[in-house]
Every structure is written in C-alpha cells, then in structure tokens.
Amino acid sequence: MQRLVSWLASHPLGIIVLTALLSVAAGIALIDLPGPSLRVQIDPSIERLLPPQDDDRALFDRVRAQFGETDPVLLAVRFDNVYTAENIERIDRLTRRLGELDGVRQVISIANVQNPVADDAGIDISTFAAQVRANPDAVSRFAAQIAENPIYRDALVSADGTVAAFALTLQGIDENRFRSENYTERIRTLAREITGAQTVWITGSPVIKAATTDAILHTLKFTIPAIFVLVAVLLFFAYRSVRAVLLAGLTIALSMLWTLAAAAVLEIPVNLVTALVPPLVATLCLSYTVHMLAEFFASERGEQDRARFERVLRRMGVSLLLSGATTVAGFLALIPGSLPAIAQFAGLSSLGVGFSVLLTLVFLPAVLIYAGPQRPLRPLGEAMFARKARRLAMFDLRWRNWIIAIALLSLPIDLYYASRIRVGTEYIKNFDAEATVRRDFEAINAAFGGANLVSIVIDTHVDDALTDPARVREIEALQDWLRRQPEVGAAVSYVDHLKLINRNLNDGDPAYYRIPDDATAIKQLLVFGGSDEIRRVIDSRFRTALIAVRIKADDSIGITEFVNRTEARLRQMPPPLNGRVTGSPVLATRTVNAIASGQLTSLLVASVAIWAMLALMFTSARSALVAMLPNVLPVALYYGTLGLLDITLNPTTSLIACVVLGIAVDDTIHFLARFNADARARASEKAAVKSALAAVLRPVTFTMVALGLGFLVFTGSELQNQVQFGVLAAFTILMAWIADITLTPALGSKLRIVTLWDILRLDLGQSPQHTIPLFSGLSLRQARVFALMSRLETHLSGTRVIRQGDYARDIYVVIDGTLEVSIERGGERKILTTLHRGAVMGEAGYFGQRRTANVDAVTPVRVLRFDSEDLERLRRRYPRIAAIVYRNLNRIQAERLARATAMLQ
C-alpha cells in the first residue's frame, strides 16, 4: 500500500495521461459518430422495468402477440356535432390519411366501422361513412345506433356527440421512433388540417412514453448543467479559485462520462429509475471533491508537490474509500430480489461512486499539482465553524441524555406513522397539470369514461371451449360485473359481437340480442358472421378470449384495488375458465408494488452491510450498533414523514432511504474516527467532542449543503416523482446532518472505539509480539489494539521520562530508542541500567509506590504508556488481550523479582 501511494505520488503526469486516454475511450463508447448521438438507450416504459422472464410480462407479451397491440394511440377531435354528414365525411378522410401514415397498422373510427342494419329485407353491413354517402339522412340514426351497440358505445363518439375518437394501432414503430419522428404532433397536425377542428386531444401508451422520454431527457439536460453551476458556486464560495472550480468540475464531468459510458457498454438503458444516476453521481462526486480540496489546500509551508500528493493520498485514501464503500453498500443493498431496473440503478450508481472516488483521490490532486492554484487557499468560514462547533459541543454534552432520549423516543413515533405508508404512484399526474400530455389524457379520460386500457384474458386450453353456452354466459356475467365497477368506463368481449350477430341474422329482432342456446350455433355465428374485429377478442380456435376494459383509474393504488377485486371475481369462474388481468397499467402497477415490497429487505441489507463495515472499522460490534443510531434515525424520520404527509412509496421515493443511509454514515464515521483519536490524545472525552466537532462540522455541513442542493436540483424536473425524490432526499440529508452534529457526539462520548485504520497505521516496529515481552502471546493486531488503548509517546533525547520520588501510576513499555535508569544518591547520579526495546518500566508506581528511579531518554524514544484505568478498559473491551497482558506483566515482575533475589544472594 505504501509503495502504491508513493508510486502514485511520483507519477502525477502519468495519472493525467492515463485518465485522458480512458476518458477518450469512454467518449468513444458513449458517443456514436457520425451523428453524433448517445449510445445510451432511453426506455420510458414502466412495464419493462419488470424482468423479461416475469410471468406477468410474459402474459402481457403473449396477449399482444395473440390479439394484437393493446395499447393504441387514442386521438379525439371535438366537433360541434359529430353526427352530420359533413363531419362523418371529414372523419372518414382523416381515418384514411391516418391509415396512410407509415407504421400505422390500423385506424378505427366511426367512419370505417360497420354499422349492421338488419330488417326483413336482409342485412346492410356498410360502414357508417358508406351509409351516409348512400343516404345523408341516415346520419340522424347514428347516435341511437351507437348507443345501443356495446362495442361502439362511449368508444367511437363521446356520449354528448361532440367528440369523435380514433384508435390507431401501430406496427413496427418502437417508442424511440415514435418520439424521434414526432408522431404525436404529426397526428395532431393532420387531424387539425383535415377536420378544421381546433380541439384535438391525443393520448395512449406510445404518446405518454414519448412524453416521458422527453421529460427524462429534459431532466438530464437541466439537472446536469444545474449541478455544474452548483458545483461552481459552492466551490468558488469555499475556495475563491477559478482553477480549483474548473478542475473539480472536470473531475465531476469525467465521473459522469465514465458512468454513462459504462451504461452504454453494459447496455443499461436510461429509464425512470436509472435517469437519477447521472445527477446523483455528480452530487456525490461534488461532496468528495469538497473533502479533497480541503485536504489538498491545507498544505504545509514549503511542502513539495510529491510530498503534498502523498500526504493527500495517505490522509484521504482511507476515508474516501470508506465513504465510497458505505455509499456503495447502500446502493447494492437495493439489489437482492429487486427488479432489473433497480439492480441497474444500484449497479450503475455503484460504478459511478467508484469512478468518483478514484478520480477524486488520484486524478484531482494530480491535476491540481499541474494546473491548480499555487497559492495556499484558506477555506472560508473556518474560524466561524470552529466557534459554532465549540458551542454545539457544549450543547451536545450538556443535553446528551436528552438528545439520546428524544432520538430513541422518536423511533416508535416514526414507526407508527411509517406503518400508514401506502404503496403507489401516479402515472399521468406525474406530469405537470399544465402539460399537454396530461391535459389530453384527462380530457379523453373524461369524454370517453376512461383512457387506460386493461385486458382480461380468459384461457381454457380447450378448443371450442368458449362456444359452450354456459361458459359464454359466465363471461357475460363477468362482463356485467365489470361494467358495474366504478373504475370501468367500458368492457367489450366476443360475447357482445356474438349477441349482435345473432340479432342481425334474425332480422334485427331485439329479442335475439342474446346468447344462442347451443354451441354449434354460437360457433357458426362467430365463424360466418364475425368481422375482422372479432379476431381482437377471441382466438381462431375459440379457446382464449380477451375482454377489453377501459378504466378511469390512473394511479397505482386505484388500479391495484381494481385488479385485486377483479382477480377475486375471476377466481369464482368455474374451470376450464381461467382469467387473468394484464395490460400496460397493470404491469406498471405491479412494477411499482414489486419495487416497494423490496423496500424493507433492501433497508435491512443496507443496514446490516453498513453495520458490518462499521464493526470492522471500529473493531467492535457494539460500537458499530450504537453508531448506526444516528443513521437509522433520519431514515425512520423519512418514513415517518411519508406516512404523516400521506406520500406514497413509489419507485423513486423507495430509493431514498438506502441512498441516504449510505451517504449519511460517512459523516458518522468522520466524527467518530476523529473523536476517538482526539479522546486518546487528550485523555478527555469532553475535549475530544469539542475538537472532533470543530474538525468535522465545516466539511460535514458543506457536504450536507452540497448534497441537499444537488438533490434539490431535481425539483426542476418535469416529472413529479423526480421532484418528489429531490425534495425528500434533501430533507432526509438535512435530518441526517442534524443527527450527526447532535446525536453522534452525544453517543460518541460514551464510546471507546479503535478503528481499523488506527490499527493498520500504528507503527510498533518489527514483530512487536516477538520482540516486546509484554506482547508475547498476542497477535500483531492484538498488540496494536493494546497500544491504541494506551498512549504512544515520543520523547526527545535527554528528556526525563520518569522522575524519582514522583507519585505516578503509569507503566511504560519501550517501543524503540534507549533510556538510562539512574538514581540520585548523595548528589551523585548512579546509572543502574540501560533500557532498550521491549523493556517495561514504572511498574512500582503502578502498584502505588513512589518512583524509585529516574529514567532519561538517551536517544529519541517512543514508549507506550498505560495505567490501571487503561488496563481496566482493556479488560472490559478486550478481555483476552487483557488476560495475556496481565500474565505477561506478572511474568515480567516475577523475572525481575527472581533477578533481584539472585543479585541479593
């Protein structure tokens, strides 16, 4: 490790060149030339957040394959009155023109559907448009004819007769092409041109997905520059150096470039969840650069570049790596059992954090050495933060018990409110109320009694099963039940077709608007009387049928309620009728629910992972558990707030807890590590709280401001769920900051921790367990733990370490150097012995006697000093180490006694 640090510090130019090469490679991976265009795919579909092998998704795909696209584009055009010959003609012309659009497989409107009119003379099966052309007066009967036709009712023309609907089924056009070729506006323009109507609404899954993609891109276009402006302002405010700002900004830009390139290489699409990654990475990288710049510019006078780089790497290396590791742990905790999109979010964010840590740790100091400001920069507000920290420390210590009690008491309150959290999300309301896509959807939803299309698939797995009259009646009853549901605007199945065919083939007699009584008749009517449209609702072997349901609900809670109720009703059907609910809204809702249901697991995994890291770092499971409280508290407060304000848990709000937990724990670590070091050095917990707060308050506050503002940048998004994410994440970060500057010091003052890097960093010379008798039988780690529980002191040559006659209870162990033991007798100094590495001295004082001799450093020496309190702490915290140390101490005393006895003899 030391060699790596030295090597890196001596090759800053190489680091810059390597970074540049990797960045060029990342650019090539990300940008498709010529174009240029990004290789990263935008995927606005919520249902594709589900895994491809998911059963619900497989059903959805099968239904689309069998019955055709179930997510048409819905166009609505308002007229004064649809039922005029002129307007039917306009609708006919528009229907034809829409059908000529490339990629439009079929257009259905009042103009081109058949209007069967049966009487004694036979059946006229012309289209509405043909009937008007043949007889303009026929239009006067259309309203009544549509009203009594369940297939057309509230589907082709609104109930008030002013809005005509067009259903456009697409083929060979994916979301990206639909959006890039601006089909939404092309269709709208065509509708206005041909009909002359001013009011044109357009909605449907492809339209909403295109709008969502636009919103995602807009969010990225807005949030990323906004974060860079934020970076510039914050860093300039803190360091007042344009160069520092530019170089930190470059580091953040490279982190994002590498992250996006990784997304392109790993074929991770930008979807509603992964769209959060780039700004999130930029925000996190900003917080890392803040710490790095603080360390870099805290240079010592006359320090050479290489020494500076090495110092920065040594001091920041462990803390940045640990920060990154805990953040990554928070992200990775989202993965177990999660949907692919969440796993992609977690994986990509983790990569982004890794890149950020690497670039901040290695590239930023390297480039600062070459191009950074040469003058020392004094961070702004240092003195002010030091003053505030002292006051805050006093407050924390004075009210320590209250702070801890309030924190503990707030947990059950938070849990109570958290228990009221509802899982769900809004779909169209994710857009701003003034957004065209939302206005159009809501207008069509209101005019036609629902704009969300849900399919109920009835599978029998038996040929001709659906021609059995009893089963047809079951489906009819189900359909009637569906129509009675408050969410349902319309429900159409082959049963409607069948009854209409039966009536028309029986001279239009309304008495025959019913299901025939035998299977043969049903099959004959369906085969010989059915139109093309019947293929959309029943298969050619009459074993699978589809009920097309239009629902008004457009939030996942409403849709879930409807789906649950419907599934319960479907289970009542007798075999072989098996019903299932599917469709884009259903899949999207199941996705939302699946994301939220994994929330508790993710949080537990994140907590355990972070606890394990803390336990490793603090070498104590108990200390790690206590240190978790300041991090669990903001998460609990976050969930409590969701429940209190009735904010639902949705794909974006469900990410916040793990993300914040991973980020907030950094501050806890920074404080506790500093507190621990200061407590050992000063031998005073109060003083350590003050000094530790003084050291960390400024960077922790600065990081909180950076992260909070970074998250608040999301409020500029067009999508409400991203706005919600930004506000709530900023709020939770603020809560975490408050906990870290109050609760963490209050708890920390009760902790004795030894950090792993203390152990690793401590230099006790070569094999202390073999060369120092007091450590005999201990492992290297145990010897270091003992040393950290003691005090490592350095004395210059000629310093008196122990004075004869003093009352003192410390024992010393010589780590290195030479000391002389002497006594003053008759004004003469008599040297008794010389002590070297491993020698123990001062044990007489330990047992309550005065110092019996002087001990002076002959050379510079390092000694470990400990007293009975240290040994008692050691006994409580590390009883095995204490037992060996006591044994060794006894052995040393016994040997000394034996030597003394031998000398006397």
Next chain:
Amino acid sequence: MKRLHRGWLLLCALLAPASAIADMTVDGVLACMRANIPKSVQIKEVELTAKDRTGGMRQLRGRLYAVREEERLRAMIKIAAPADLSGAAYLLREKEGGDEMYVYVPALQKVRRITGTGVDGALWGTDFSYGDLRQIHNAFSAGQTALDGQGELAGRTIHILSLQPAGSEQSRFTRIKVWVDQKTCVNLRAEFFEGASVRKRLDADPASLRQSGPHWYAGEMQMLDLKEGTQTRLRVLGVSSDVDLSGRYFNPSTFYLGG
C-alpha cells in the same frame, strides 16, 4: 359480412388459359388474363388452413360451384367440414346495382341476404378476403394497369404488372403488384400495398400448377398478412371447368339444399 362470403372468386381468378402470352404489351397480358375465366367451374374440395400469430390453426373444407352468365358471375360454396360448421352455404350473384349475397347458417335454418359495401375483411377468419381478389379483378377492368417488366420467379418467366385501383373503388390497398406466369397466365404472386408498404402477399406454388381442360390453375397458394403476422394456405382438388351445373346451386331459395 358480405366479404366473408366471396372467397370463391379467388378460386375463379386462379384459372387461366393454357396459351402462352404472345403479346408483350399491357393490353396483351390483360386480354390473356380476362379471357381466362371459364364459363363454369366445379371444385370438389376447397381447403383453407388458417394459422394465427400464435400458431393456432383452423381448417375449413367445402365445395365450390361457379358459372358465368352474361358476363356476370354466380358462385356458391358449401362448407363440408368441420362437422359443426357443415351445411353452411354462400351464394354470390353479381348484379348491375351491386352484388347480391346470400348466406345460409344451418343453426338458424335461415337464408339471409347481405348487402352493403363493407370494407375488406377476412373470409371466415382466414387471411383471404373477397375484396382482395375483387380488387385485382376490377383493377384490370376499371383501374390503371402498367407493365413493369419481365422477370423470373421460382424458375418461371413472368410479367410484372402494377395495378392501380380506380378511384371509385373503396379500397384500402393503394397498389397491387402482380407476377403473372407467361406460360399459363396464372398469378404466381400478388402484393397488396397500403401506402408504401406491402400489407399482404399472395404466393401460388408453381409446382401445384394444374390444367383442367384448357385452363390452368394453382392447386396451392398461401396468403400472408404481413402486418398481422398470420397466414392461410389454400388447396383446391378436383377442379372441373366448363361443366354443366344445375341452376339450383345459384338460386337463393335452393342453393343450400342437397349435396
């Protein structure tokens, strides 16, 4: 519904004279094709096998009778299988003011007359529609036809024709491209365009070309709906042309009776 009853015309359109097309002009090709329709035709077995997008198949079999009287067509098809559809019959009578169609559904035991100029639609849930074939037929007489050239298809020399339906035709297809076998005048391939893209493709199997008297016909053909992803295979067996057919087959009161 009307369109569902006209599939027999497809079979008529397959018939062609044995003489090769000597005249390489559009008129020559058209004349050859117009002269192809026999005075009468009897097909002992027509088999339609429809395959949907998921591979589900349904088969229909029946007999077809057609005559040409005063250049107007009379045709009747009667379903023989499957058993639960057996006995259903269709009669088409081409008339000046619009075609007449009659359908007999055995379960209802009624004959219904169907009128109207409905849009093209599937024939009994297959990929064939009367409209598709009628368009070819009418395009030859009322539309614009161009000879795009000669070529080769499945080892046979063919003419390539472009048919533009007349404005009066309420057709969803903007253009039809036809590959006509030079030797038999049978359409070996037809592509139906919606705008710039091919919506349907009809392929006749050259190996199934048969001769009945002076007329050639394709014994097997397949219609693909490229947008829907479905296909239907049609087989005809026992074709007899220019035979005497009883008038009862084409009488609205009696067409469904008997074998």
